Amino acid sequence: MANTQAVVVGGGICGMVAALLLKQRFTNVVLIEQADTVGGLFCSVKDSSGAAYDMGSHIPNATGVAELDEILFADADTSSWHKIARLCSGNYFGGSWDLNSPFPDASKLPQDMYQQGCGELINHTDLPESNLLYDYCANSLGVVFTESIVVPILRKLYGQDAPLKSLTMAAGLFGFTRILALPADVTATLKQLPAFDAKLGYQREADFQQRKAQDNLSEVTYYYPTTGEGIGYWVTQLQKRVERAGVEIITSERVANIAHHDKKVTSLVLANSERVLDCDFLFWSAPPFIALAAMGLTPARGQVTLRTALIFHLNFDRPLLDKKSHYLWVWDPSSAIFRLTLYPNLTGQSNHNHLSAEILCSPDEVDSFTQPEVIDELVSMGIVDPQAKCVSGQTQVINNTFPVPTTEFQAVNQQNYETLSNCVDNVVVSGRFSGKCWRQAEVLIEAYESIMQATDAR
Ligand SMILES: Cc1cc2nc3c(=O)[nH]c(=O)nc-3n(C[C@H](O)[C@H](O)[C@H](O)COP(=O)(O)OP(=O)(O)OC[C@H]3O[C@@H](n4cnc5c(N)ncnc54)[C@H](O)[C@@H]3O)c2cc1C
Missing domain, CATH: 3.90.660 (Polyamine Oxidase; Chain A, domain 2)
Known part of the structure; x- marks a missing residue:
């Protein structure tokens, strides 16, 4: 095969896994990390x-993608x-622990509020279409549970002055995806309807297990x-694997300049060593605005917190x-x-x-x-x-x-993607900085799919 080179920028878990996947598809792979060690947040x-x-x-956790899981958990x-x-996860809400569920239990609210909230919750029988978190919750859980359960959680995560009405569904709410509200039997029956399945958590382990069997879902x-x-041990093992595969890892380094021609990135110049790297494919898992600036393009910035x-x-x-x-x-x-x-x-x-x-x-x-x-x-x-x-x-x-996931954050991200993809087509922007997803497994699956799609198209 012709001598080809891929460059990976960002040596977090996403960049390291991408480097291993790309090494099977390019002759040379170089990984650039600005810190003095790889691993990013997984250290x-x-x-x-x-x-x-x-x-x-x-x-x-395992991703369910065989090629990825083999890389991630080879010695598991x-x-x-x-x-x-x-x-095993539980949650603290209403002044006490529930060690059987990660979801807050609305019945711990004052009785009148709880009853009013249940009335609203039952009346919302459709899955809301809104991309705005507050609207979605108000039209799913109802305003009472949204104001008394969701809003305090939003403030805790995104700040007391978080712009509640402009937060999007994009980043989700960490582990807060459902609530407990109704008796176990009622919940199990209602969860057969999509709108209730999306907002209520099972109250009993047996109901949850039965549902998993019904949907043929295996445990992650x-x-x-x-x-x-x-977890630093995991990164050390991965780093050894990346090195054994023949990927060149350069730490304490950044990209100063990205040259492009005819819709392709052609080479990169490193900031400290001034070394020039030929580049047939660029995998970018650092903040996207840095890539745009290095290409001489103007990144959209906006109010991103x-x-x-x-x-x-x-x-x-x-x-x-x-x-x-x-x-x-x-x-x-x-x-x-x-x-x-x-x-x-x-x-x-x-x-x-x-x-x-x-x-x-x-x-x-x-x-x-x-x-x-x-x-x-x-x-x-x-x-x-x-x-x-x-x-x-x-x-x-x-x-x-x-990031505080506002509509403005989403618009800035979108604009930067468009600027980049209108300019070059041999670059993949991925990882948590891409703003597309943030959880480890989702980030890695997204990176895997992007690499497969981009390299198949070559
Ligand atoms: C507090 C916290 C808790 C979390 N909890 C969970 C959890 O419970 N479950 C879960 O699945 N996920 C969790 N995550 C998310 C998880 O950390 C990410 O999924 C994962 O780190 C994504 O890896 P990444 O490589 O995209 O990003 P990172 O780990 O951030 O790696 C990016 C790398 O790029 C480097 N870099 C940045 N700029 C440049 C540049 N200009 N040039 C070169 N290199 C650069 C950075 O130094 C870093 O090494 C959590 C994150 C945080 C912050």
Whole structure:
């Protein structure tokens, strides 16, 4: 075959997997990462006692695409991995835990509000078509449940001043996809109708299992390393595989300039070394506006707000009180925390009693949250033993994580795609920065499909 070269920009999980897929289709593949290590958000930190933490709940799952899963979990049958057939999650809402469901239970609202809300919910029998989150929820759950359950969650995730009415359905609401509201029997019957299936969660495990059997759905397998290195172990294994495949990895580097001719990117110039790379195919998993600027095109910018993730990693001298859940949602507006990751339950074995508590905020709010306050909340929520002492930990601030998914964000993204695709046709923009999706499995499936489509067309 002719000597061909693909360049991958961004060495997160998406870029690394793309590099491996492209190595089977191009003679040379070069991966450019601006940080000094690859892995992006899938990396782990250790505290002074050796307890490892991830940047929030990062529990990878099989994608169902054989070629991808072979790359991702090649050594998953070894003792280095805890294979999780059923991910256990619960939620804190209305001042108490429900450890059997990730969905908030509307019956914990004041009785009159709950009854009024149920009346509305039952009357909405069609699936709403709106792309606007508030409108969709108001026409599905009803205004009472939207205002009393959804709006506080939106404010917690996207800020007290989030433009509620212009948020789109694009990014979804993390684990909040349904509510519990009606008795178990009624729910199981109503869920046979699409509009109710979309808004109500099953109340009983048996109903859920019966539905899975009826739809012939298999359980998604999740994986977590048992090696004590956190999810960073996964990235280390992938990096070795990328290197073994012969991909050249260049870290601490950026692209300064992208040359293009006749609708094709032809070469790239690196910022630090000034090295010129020939390029037959460009896979871009960094922010798209950087590619446009490097091509001499004007990117659309608009009013795009990115949330900061503030993560309190904590290790205690006594076991955590929840010994079952892998991760937990905190939907109750009384706490700024939105999610907890319980590592001893994830690894299946641990010398530490450690967890991560995630908060989303704006950069200037970071200092308003303190470790002692977070620990007090965890004690009052019954996750940490009141007698337990925090023996080690770390606090991480990660800027530019999730975009506030407004109509303007969507329009800016769309405009940038159009500018790019009108100019060149041998570039794929993918990964979480593309704004198309953000979850690990969705990001990787989207990248896989884009690569297949683009390389088949060559
Ligand atoms: C707080 C938090 C919690 C999350 N929880 C979950 C979860 O529970 N489940 C789930 O499935 N997903 C979760 N995610 C999403 C998950 O992190 C993403 O799906 C995944 O990281 C996507 O990988 P990526 O390679 O697209 O992006 P990233 O991991 O962000 O990697 C992008 C890479 O590009 C590099 N880069 C950026 N700009 C340039 C440039 N100009 N030149 C070169 N390199 C550049 C970056 O340094 C980085 O290494 C979470 C994300 C966050 C922030």
